[in-house]
Amino acid sequence: MSGEDGNKAGRRELGSREVSLGALTMGELAAFFSTATLMYVICFVVGLLFYGIFYLLRNQILEPVTMLLLIAGLSGLPGFRKKLRGKAISAG
Structure with missing residues (x-):
């Protein structure tokens, strides 16, 4: 595993609803x-x-x-x- 693969694995997509804020995802916050x-x-x-x-x-x-x-x-x-x-x- 190269350093570049590690960066890709650690990156989160800001456009998706899977950005987590602690234990809650953005979708759960929007529903709340x-x-x-x-x-x-x-x-x-x-x-x-x-x-x-x-x-x-x-x-x-x-x-x-x-x-x-x-x-x-x-x-x-x-x-x-x-x-x-x-x-x-x-x-x-």
Whole structure:
């Protein structure tokens, strides 16, 4: 095995989906960060940011809005929707 063959074996093609990032491939990362998941993550992060800002400012008017953003972000977690449905049915 020459040095050139070793370089070819160690090289990864950037155009393919087999570029690995740790244990995950790019295809798995793209599937994880689908549009819906990304929306939940953005809602949660923005909610946390707003909650932190309004907590520091002690602004209680906009606090329910930030709680709704946090709940919208958490609703993307598996099993969280079932808990919300159960509470809505028992409260309703």
